[in-house]
Amino acid sequence: MPQLRDSSNSQPLPAQESDTSFERIFGIETEYGVSVTGISHDSAQISEHSGGLTDAAHVAARMFEPVMKTSHSSNTYTANGSRLYLDVGSHPEYATAEARTVRDAVLLDVAGERTMRELALAAQSSLRDELRDNALNVHVYKNNSDSRGHSFGCHENYLLRRSVSLSFLNRAFIPFLATRQIFAGAGTIRNGQFQISQRSDFLDDTISSATTRSRPMINTRDEAHADARIYRRLHVIVGDSNISQRATWMKMMTAHLVLCALECASRGCHDYEKEVGHQWPTLAHAGEDMKHVSRDCECNFFLSLTNGNTLTAVDIQKFYRTVAEKFLLFHGRDLARDIYDDAQECLKVWETTLNDISSGSVHALSSWVDWAAKHELLTQFKANGVSASRMAQVDLAYHDIAHRGVVDALHRSGRIMPLYTHDDISCAQSNAPQDTRAALRAQFIQAAQESPYEWSVDWTSVTVTDRNSRHCSAHLLNPFVYEQSREFRDVMAVLSKNQRIVNEPMLPLI
Structure with missing residues (x-):
């Protein structure tokens, strides 16, 4: 187990630390993949002689030409207060502005999708004109891996009180993150096998400062972007990039409630272990078990706990839902009204989801759980004799936010319902949350x-x-x-x- 060190300031904490507030700031950082298809032989020759106009790095740079024109930098902030930039490896990245509610964070994330789509289509039009090739298509993928085995992330940020230690997070929060994929996974086909999570294969550690060779579920880079005596910015990098807006909302809303309970427990204001009747279900082999859960679409795999017991991912999630329910029972009055209402909705969806998984009703999840929607779609394709290579293309196309063929078709058929309207998203592109x-x-x-x-x-x-x-x-x-x-x-x-x-x-x- 890694040695965990807090880098908190040794100065005494301000008086605000002792209050009963459970307010939080939420943010989402999304890295996107880029590719080009449909290039004719003549266009390929022109591109080669022009310095590789159509490789991913050049296309990403072309996408950011309008950004450079207005801001003179490929690293800028947008009209809604979010950050837009080209990350290492020519990955376009969008980090949402600070949001006080999960709903606002998700809406800002979807606004970032729209911005990336607009940049991609503008780059596509420019390249088509330059190469005289109308078959050329620029694709931008909101997913987590490419065909070469590289992984890129969707990072969640939660403002967390420093009273919650890293060792406590390792014991009490990691089991939640490792099993949350059963409703938050994006799904993928890898080596001919369907997996619930795209990200799980690339994560080995639980909490550390590493980001490349041995990726953790929580990165300890301590940039609070707030008063570091009171807060840390909890940087969660284990999650998949979700196309379903409801899935993004649920993965962050459930995390928020669990973090509220951990903050409460760290203050000593409630004995959750005594109330729930269990100790925190600390995993003995979190990294390995997360990969096993990802490969078990039936969600029956038993994970080993440090106390010698075993539980399934569903069992562990039921434990955390009970913890969240107890928190709301005793401390719901300490939440803002809109957060409280969202928390109540989250508990209902959480319970129904876990019951559906327990009963084997994956179909019931396909209206908002990405991996379930994709699994159902690919199962139908396979039954109709669609080739494995074609199914792999559909798997990738599900995440193409530039052309959106698969997801738009699912929206039109009512199989996946978005949370936000076209007008909601357009407004969020140019307007920041007014309460942060x-x-x-x-x-x-x-x-x-x-x-x-x-x-x-x-x-x-x-x-x-x-x-x-x-x-x-x-x-x-x-x-x-x-x-x-x-x-x-x-x-x-x-x-x-x-x-x-x-x-x-x-x-x-x-």
Whole structure:
């Protein structure tokens, strides 16, 4: 077992740490895969002579040309306060702005999908014109692995009180994450076998700072983007990228409730082990067992616990649902009303889902669980004599957010129902949540884009530099604060002093 060290500040915690609040900030970072198909022989020759215009790296760069034109960087923040950038390996990535509710986090994630789709189709049009080939298609995949065996992630971020230690998370939260895939997995065909999770094969450790050679379920990179004396940013990298909006909502909503219970237990305000009648179901071989669960579509595999007992993934999830239910019973009044209502809905869906899995009714899950929807679709294809190679293409096409053939067909048939409308998503592309600091960042970006001055922005600060090279900054350390501070008003006042000067470059420094 890895040695776990907290990097928390040794200073005494502020008084807010002792309150009974269970507020949280949520965020989702999604890495996308890119490919090109339909290239004619002539286009391939042109591309080769032009420096490989159609390999993934060049296509990703082409996607970001409109971003470079407006922000002079491939690493920028968008109008809704989210971050858009090209990550290592030419993976387009979108990190949502801070959200106070899971619903807002999921909506921002879907808005990021829409933004990536628009960039991909613009790059496709540009390449078609340049190569004189209308058969060329640019694909952007919201999935977690490619044909060469590389993995890229969907990372969840939860603002967590530092009273919850890493060792406690290793004991009490890892079993939840390792088994959550039974309703949060995206599904895939790998080596001729259907698996529940795309990500599980690439994760070996539970909690560590590694990200490449031995990936953990939780990465300990300690960048709180908030007051580090009170909070850590829990960086969960075990999850699949979900196409189903409901699946994304459920995987994060269930995690939120479990984290609330862990925060409660760490404060000593409730004895969950005594109340539930169990100790936390700590796994003896979490990395290995997660892979076994992924290969067991019947969800009957027994996982070994450190106390010598064995439980199935469904059993473990039922334990955590009971823990979450007890938390709501004793502390529901400490949640904001909208969070409480979502928590009640989550408990109902959670119970129904686990009962359906226990009874073997996978079909009942196919309206929102990605792996179940995909499994049902591929099973039908196989029964109709579709070849294995064609099914592999359908498996990949399920995640193509640029062309969306498979998922749009499922939406039209009512087999998978989205949570948000077209108008909801369009609005979220250009508007930040109004109840977190993302609202301030978005206000600053809008004003800065109309200013002649150099400016910079990150998660916790905004800065403008006037013509006399004087810097004016505002710190946004508290993610829950969305009212303008005096220093923020000072920054906005600098931006508002002049109209944009024609032909003078605007340089956002990220």
